[in-house]
Amino acid sequence: MTMEPCSSPLLSIKGVKAFYGPVAALKGISLHVDEGEIVTLIGANGAGKSTLMMTIFGRPQASEGRILFGGTDITQRPTHEIARAGLAQVPEGRRIFPRMTVFENLQMGALNGKSSFAQDLDCVTALFPWLGTRAQQRAGTLSGGEQQMLAIGRALMSRPRLLLLDEPSLGLAPLIVKQIFEVLKRLNRDEGLTVFLVEQNAYHALKLADRAYVMVNGEISHAGTGRELLARDDIRAAYLGSA
Amino acid sequence: MEIFLQQLINGLTLGAIYGLIAIGYTMVFGVIGMVNFAHGDVFMLSSFIALIIFLLLTQILGLASIPLALVIVLVAAMALTGLWNFMIERLAYRRLRASFRLAPLISSIGMSIFLSNFVALAQGPRNKAVPSMLDEVFKLTEGHGYDVTLSLKQILIIAVTASLLFGLWYVVEKTPLGRAQRACEQDQTMAALLGVNVDRTVSATFVIGAVLAAAAGVLYMLYYGVVNPNDGFIAGVKAFTAAVLGGIGSLPGAVLGGLLIGLVETFWAAYFSSDYKDVAAFGVLAVTLIFLPRGLLGRADVEKV
Ligand SMILES: Nc1ncnc2c1ncn2[C@@H]1O[C@H](COP(=O)(O)OP(=O)(O)OP(=O)(O)O)[C@@H](O)[C@H]1O
Numbered sequence: 371m372t373m374e375p376c377s378s379p380l381l382s383i384k385g386v387k388a389f390y391g392p393v394a395a396l397k398g399i400s401l402h403v404d405e406g407e408i409v410t411l412i413g414a415n416g417a418g419k420s421t422l423m424m425t426i427f428g429r430p431q432a433s434e435g436r437i438l439f440g441g442t443d444i445t446q447r448p449t450h451e452i453a454r455a456g457l458a459q460v461p462e463g464r465r466i467f468p469r470m471t472v473f474e475n476l477q478m479g480a481l482n483g484k485s486s487f488a489q490d491l492d493c494v495t496a497l498f499p500w501l502g503t504r505a506q507q508r509a510g511t512l513s514g515g516e517q518q519m520l521a522i523g524r525a526l527m528s529r530p531r532l533l534l535l536d537e538p539s540l541g542l543a544p545l546i547v548k549q550i551f552e553v554l555k556r557l558n559r560d561e562g563l564t565v566f567l568v569e570q571n572a573y574h575a576l577k578l579a580d581r582a583y584v585m586v587n588g589e590i591s592h593a594g595t596g597r598e599l600l601a602r603d604d605i606r607a608a609y610l611g612s613a
Numbered sequence: 614m615e616i617f618l619q620q621l622i623n624g625l626t627l628g629a630i631y632g633l634i635a636i637g638y639t640m641v642f643g644v645i646g647m648v649n650f651a652h653g654d655v656f657m658l659s660s661f662i663a664l665i666i667f668l669l670l671t672q673i674l675g676l677a678s679i680p681l682a683l684v685i686v687l688v689a690a691m692a693l694t695g696l697w698n699f700m701i702e703r704l705a706y707r708r709l710r711a712s713f714r715l716a717p718l719i720s721s722i723g724m725s726i727f728l729s730n731f732v733a734l735a736q737g738p739r740n741k742a743v744p745s746m747l748d749e750v751f752k753l754t755e756g757h758g759y760d761v762t763l764s765l766k767q768i769l770i771i772a773v774t775a776s777l778l779f780g781l782w783y784v785v786e787k788t789p790l791g792r793a794q795r796a797c798e799q800d801q802t803m804a805a806l807l808g809v810n811v812d813r814t815v816s817a818t819f820v821i822g823a824v825l826a827a828a829a830g831v832l833y834m835l836y837y838g839v840v841n842p843n844d845g846f847i848a849g850v851k852a853f854t855a856a857v858l859g860g861i862g863s864l865p866g867a868v869l870g871g872l873l874i875g876l877v878e879t880f881w882a883a884y885f886s887s888d889y890k891d892v893a894a895f896g897v898l899a900v901t902l903i904f905l906p907r908g909l910l911g912r913a914d915v916e917k918v
């Protein structure tokens with residue numbers, strides 16, 4: 371069912387399995403994300419979506435299969451090296467550093483030693499202007515939506531080629547979700563940023579995405595364009611709460 | 614009043630040494646949640662390294678200038694002890710970090726026993742005397758039957774401690790390394806996702822802790838004029854008490870705790886009896902923990918399971 375790309379994809383995951391102790395969380399996942407795409411991954415609670423996001427970064431490491439980024443094999447690389455290869459992640463639960471200031475959180479996102487800090491900071495504050503004016507606020511005191519925007523800003527500070535987001539809309543007001551999705555769309559269109567997005571908010575995600583995958587119990591059950599999946603009754607029933 | 618003032622000076626001097634050691638406990642605990650039992654012995658090791666280098670410089674190489682010799686001793690002891698602790702962490706703790714929680718602690722107890730016995734075997738188990746030097750003493754008050762004095766060594770201890778604490782503050786607050794350390798302390802996985810090499814950051818933490826404990830070792834050797842392979846244990850326990858008193862994980866807390874323990878001990882010895890000064894120090898810890906379970910400056914979210 372998966373369409374094979376003509377050129378080599380930016381991210382390609384081939385038969386990846388991952389375990390927590392004896393429990394298999396990923397049971398042979400294959401998917402790919404092409405340069406310039408927005409791809410979304412939806413699935414029920416506990417399907418293994420966050421595990422896949424983390425496995426791309428080697429935590430837990432894939433016990434079988436291969437993960438290629440830009441053609442190079444990153445399956446066995448340590449997490450911090452993967453982060454330096456051009457991928458950035460906005461993980462589940464935002465995970466900002468609560469006892470650092472907003473500015474320091476952004477500094478953490480910039481891979482140190484990079485000379486373009488001021489320029490990258492300008493880009494991020496152009497997206498979320500309040501990050502600039504509240505730079506000295508302790509990140510732990512930000513509201514949930516603000517923390518999510520900070521987490522996205524922090525990930526963008528490394529100027530990634532591929533941005534992974536794990537449920538960025540979780541617990542946020544519809545207006546903020548819309549804002550965040552707008553930002554993703556704009557980055558994708560204007561800067562050519564490739565986006566791989568995990569979402570519970572399936573309707574918005576499927577509308578935003580070029581392509582989508584559905585994960586059930588550690589396996590990919592469906593794949594197709596966002597539009598195709600939105601049109602399927604079984605998907606609508608399972609993930610959109612309407613028949 | 615004069616006695617009080619004198620004990621204040623003495624207590625702060627001792628407290629500065631405890632504080633320098635306590636920082637190593639609190640930093641390592643903050644970053645990887647491990648109590649490094651061997652830290653006191655690393656301090657003791659430094660006092661021996663310092664004495665050996667000092668004797669080498671002044672007696673074998675014939676260096677006449679004591680101040681110059683001491684500067685070299687301080688720098689060399691800090692560098693060597695830092696390197697030593699770097700290797701300890703690589704050999705004895707790193708692989709165990711992925712294991713069950715108590716594994717590195719147990720390994721550090723073994724390392725503590727190894728270090729004190731290694732030094733006792735290599736240098737002899739008895740006290741080693743340090744040649745007397747820098748014996749100038751300044752009188753702050755005269756008459757009144759009791760002269761308050763401040764010795765050159767005390768000035769030196771306070772000055773060296775203050776500059777090292779400033780340096781530490783700068784590293785932790787203003788440099789990428791310090792930021793990476795604080796990030797690892799708050800969320801190690803997230804730090805790694807942002808490209809922080811966690812292993813290297815942990816190494817750096819052990820080295821910084823050892824460098825400060827090494828400075829304490831040099832100052833201790835200078836101040837007390839005698840070193841012993843067992844010194845690490847008791848000083849380590851005191852400094853650990855200081856770290857817990859101040860709130861383990863908190864850098865200002867470690868310094869504050871060190872100063873308080875130094876003061877309590879000194880005042881107790883002066884006004885009551887020197888027999889129970891250790892009991893007094895632990896008593897203050899116990900009472901403090903009853904009312905402030907996280908220590909004086911401890912954070913609410915310190916207990917990682
Ligand atoms: N650290 C862990 N240790 C053990 N099991 C884990 C761990 N993390 C996740 N799991 C298990 O792995 C499975 C997949 O979890 P995962 O977090 O990837 O699901 P998810 O698709 O992201 O779910 P959600 O939509 O609720 O976020 C679940 O059964 C979960 O219980």
Ligand SMILES: [Mg+2]
Binds near residue numbers: 419420462536
């Ligand atoms: Mg999840």
